[in-house]
Structures are given as C-alpha cells and as structure tokens.
C-alpha cells in the first residue's frame with residue numbers, strides 16, 4: 001500500500017482553534033497549482049508502487065475551482081497514474097458544497113468525502129469562527145448524498161468551554177440522525193499558533209477540565225457504539241467496511257508521499273517534510289529546485305517509539321513480534337506495569353489499549369518509549 005496526500009494550503013478565513021498551515025486563498029492558488037505540478041514531476045519516483053489511496057486535505061480543498069481541480073487531477077494522473085486507487089478522499093467545508101461541486105468531485109474520481117461539521121449549534125459555530133451554520137451543514141450532507149456519495153465522514157469537536165453535556169449529546173444525536181458512514185471526533189486543544197492560543201495567553205479562555213473532556217469522550221464512544229459505529233482508532237468510528245484506508249495506512253507506517261507546502265512524506269525508513277511556506281515553495285519549484293524542506297532518518301529507537309505510538313492508537317493495537325527485540329526487552333517492565341493497571345491488554349504477542357483507556361493513551365504510550 002502507498003498513499004498520496006496533497007496539502008491545499010488555503011482557507012477563506014481562519015477558525016478559532018486551528019493551527020494547520022493555511023493562507024488566505026486570494027490570488028495565490030494558480031501559482032500553487034503550477035508549483036505543485038512541478039513538484040509532482042520531481043517526485044514521481046518517491047513511491048515505488050502505484051498509489052492505492054489519495055487524500056486532498058488542508059486547508060480547504062473544497063475551495064478549488066473546477067479548472068483548478070481538473071488541473072491538479074491531471075497532474076496527479078500523469079505523475080503517478082491513479083488507476084490502482086482504492087480510495088480517494090476530499091475534505092470539504094459545508095459552505096462550499098453545492099450540487100455542481102459535488103458532481104465535479106465525483107467526476108474527478110473522489111469516492112469519499114470528509115466534511116468538517118464540528119457542531120450543530122449556530123452560537124458555538126460562530127464562536128469557533130466556522131463559516132457555516134448547522135442548517136447549512138445538514139443541507140450540504142444531503143447534497144452530497146444526492147450526488148451519489150455513499151462514503152461520507154463527518155468531523156465533530158468536543159472538549160471546549162462552550163460545550164456542556166446536553167449540547168454535546170445534541171451534536172452526537174444530530175450526527176447519528178444523518179447516518180454518515182464514518183465519524184471523526186477531536187478534542188479541541190489550545191495551539192500556540194491559533195487565535196484560541198492567543199485568547200488563552202491573554203487569560204480570555206480556559207479549557208474545561210480533563211475530567212469533563214473524558215466524560216464527553218466516553219459519551220461519544222457509548223452513543224456511537226449504540227448507533228452501530230465501531231471505534232477503530234482514538235478519534236475514528238466507522239460502520240462495517242468504511243474505515244478510512246488512507247489514514248489507517250499512516251498507523252501501519254506504510255509509505256506515503258505528501259505534496260504541497262507543509263506536507264510530510266514517509267518512504268518506510270525516513271521522514272521528509274516540505275516547509276510551510278507557500279511563497280518559498282512556489283519560488284523554489286519555479287527555479288527548478290526541490291521544494292524547501294528537510295528529512296530525518298529514524299533511529300531504531302525512533303522506529304520502535306513510532307510503532308508503539310501509531311499502533312496503539314488503533315483498537316487492534318500492535319503485534320510486538322514486529323518490534324525490535326532488544327528495545328522490547330527494555331520496555332517489558334513498563335508493558336507489564338501498564339497491563340497490571342488495566343492500561344494495556346496483552347493477547348499473545350499483541351498489545352492494545354482498552355477502549356475505556358484510549359482517552360489517556362498519550363500518557364500510557366509515553367511510559368513505554370525507549
């Protein structure tokens with residue numbers, strides 16, 4: 001398996017909590033596509049196999065016009081051939097979804113939509129500085145269905161001060177009513193580069209306690225499970241047969257090529273990244289150079305820690321037989337201690353974090369690092 005990720009570094013405004021690399025779309029998108037086509041030509045040989053998944057993320061991929069999307073897909077097709085794709089996902093924002101755009105996304109070859117809904121309440125959406133209302137999100141979902149998309153993922157956010165128990169149950173209930181195939185759910189965090197980060201530094205925002213967030217997470221797990229969704233990763237829930245293939249490959253440490261400023265790549269041994277700098281990216285590629293960025297060759301300990309960190313995000317956990325034997329010996333006392341506390345389940349050579357402890361998985365995994 002190998003995947004391609006394209007980072008679309010444009011938004012038409014910025015959400016309160018977001019620190020993803022993105023710029024205002026005005027005027028730069030055509031230059032970015034030209035540079036991206038050049039990057040595709042330079043990196044044709046990065047994956048040694050035809051890609052099986054494609055993911056357009058951002059930023060806001062749904063901002064791309066018809067001409068821009070066609071140009072991007074043509075460049076990807078000529079660089080990599082997209083005939084072996086098993087999944088092609090595009091992230092969309094509800095306010096961009098029209099019948100025309102939905103038809104275009106299908107025609108361009110996308111069979112999966114990931115839509116950021118985040119909440120089903122206009123006051124909270126306004127506070128988050130989202131560009132859509134709850135009603136628009138519902139309308140967008142139905143428009144996607146009418147266009148024939150039968151694999152839709154909706155994103156929700158919990159763990160912020162404006163959310164209380166009833167409003168969270170309302171959000172979860174609205175998602176369940178829409179019955180998407182997949183749900184991703186993230187805890188809002190205070191990122192230093194975000195507007196929320198500035199508010200927190202100025203003393204104008206305080207996060208809810210971890211106990212409150214843990215209770216919201218547990219409600220989510222319970223309600224989605226009751227509605228027939230199976231949790232397969234810390235933040236992801238799917239109906240049978242609809243796990244996200246692209247993201248699942250990240251957790252299995254399969255190779256992927258990331259294109260665009262701010263994108264990361266992995267060839268199975270080393271990690272690479274493009275600098276999050278659109279102007280520098282366009283200038284370098286136009287001058288016949290590689291996109292500015294860096295790389296890191298992973299040590300045996302880095303690989304071991306990544307295997308734990310990524311594998312233990314998933315409900316199946318990981319097979320310790322695939323880990324470095326010497327490092328595993330070093331981690332064994334910590335593994336046994338975690339199992340004794342109920343933080344890990346040991347099944348033959350497999351280890352996994354039980355669903356009830358996934359909320360604190362970061363601390364559980366960090367204690368095993370070598």
Ligand code: SF4
Nearest residue numbers: 011014015018058059
């Ligand atoms: S959350 Fe999405 S739409 Fe909002 S600023 Fe971040 S990348 Fe842009």
